[in-house]
Amino acid sequence: MPELPEVEALRDFLVDRLVGHEVVRVLPVAISVLKTYDPPLSDFEGREVTDVRRHGKFLDLAADGGELHLVTHLARAGWLQWKDRLPDGPPKPGGKSPLALRVALETGEGFDLTEAGTQKRLAVHLVRDPAEVPGIARLGPDPLADDFDVTRFAGLLAGERRQIKGALRDQSLIAGIGNAYSDEILHAAKMSPFKLASSLRPEEIRHLHEALRATLTEAVERSRGLAAGRLKAEKKSGLRVHGRTGEPCPVCGDTVREVSFSDSSLQYCPTCQTGGKPLADRRLSRLLK
Numbered sequence: 001m002p003e004l005p006e007v008e009a010l011r012d013f014l015v016d017r018l019v020g021h022e023v024v025r026v027l028p029v030a031i032s033v034l035k036t037y038d039p040p041l042s043d044f045e046g047r048e049v050t051d052v053r054r055h056g057k058f059l060d061l062a063a064d065g066g067e068l069h070l071v072t073h074l075a076r077a078g079w080l081q082w083k084d085r086l087p088d089g090p091p092k093p094g095g096k097s098p099l100a101l102r103v104a105l106e107t108g109e110g111f112d113l114t115e116a117g118t119q120k121r122l123a124v125h126l127v128r129d130p131a132e133v134p135g136i137a138r139l140g141p142d143p144l145a146d147d148f149d150v151t152r153f154a155g156l157l158a159g160e161r162r163q164i165k166g167a168l169r170d171q172s173l174i175a176g177i178g179n180a181y182s183d184e185i186l187h188a189a190k191m192s193p194f195k196l197a198s199s200l201r202p203e204e205i206r207h208l209h210e211a212l213r214a215t216l217t218e219a220v221e222r223s224r225g226l227a228a229g230r231l232k233a234e235k236k237s238g239l240r241v242h243g244r245t246g247e248p249c250p251v252c253g254d255t256v257r258e259v260s261f262s263d264s265s266l267q268y269c270p271t272c273q274t275g276g277k278p279l280a281d282r283r284l285s286r287l288l289k
Helices: 004-018 151-156 164-169 179-189 200-222 230-236
Strands: 022-028 047-055 060-061 068-071 080-085 099-105 110-115 121-129 259-260 263-270
Touching: 004 047, 004 060, 004 080, 004 200, 004 230, 068 080, 080 230, 110 121, 151 200, 164 179, 179 200, 179 263
Parallel strands: none
Antiparallel strands: 022 047, 022 099, 047 060, 060 068, 068 121, 080 110, 099 110, 259 263
């Protein structure tokens, strides 16, 4: 799933290619992708893109100074594919094509939104205000914002009885962090993913805040300037523990281990994060602090 660094890189990529250009066609191919019907998608056609913004993991194409917003959430298997020249003729719906929606510019350029797999969760909203999108309305603060300091971070975690891994992934608590970067942040902070958020001492909160900001900032910088098609590979190459079960930890050399859940998994280093103790399957494990 694209997370804050990849969506921020996509935003940068699209600013250079969309702002100042007219949208001549917005063509939905998969019926499931469109989540709003008023205003109709045709209202976005003939308008100039004046800004591209990011809200957590959401991309927001603002037209005519913000009169309308085409908002996209790529979900787990969605992606954006830029085309220097879009194919002639409208895309054909149905079949096994991953194509979900196409946006065409007056230049003949544009992009396709695609979604792999059978679980269709990619979402597109056309709204007059981004706050009309439920997922944006409930977002917590952006962790790379200037005012996201350690005091604010501590306030968010106060009273949180959840494990820190789950708290970091909660979009209503902190916007933009998903499964991959929560693993990376906790590895950088040398903290167990099962530790209770409310149990963190002030020094641990400070250290976790530093790891969070550094991990996300470094990931954004690695991705900045890359073409959309290279972002997935860049993300994978920069991860130290997530998705690297069985490989040596790049910090200490211990074997990266995994805990599986029904619909996801987490990866961690026992030496760096849990005092050398392997975590049991989540369904059977007691919390490790």
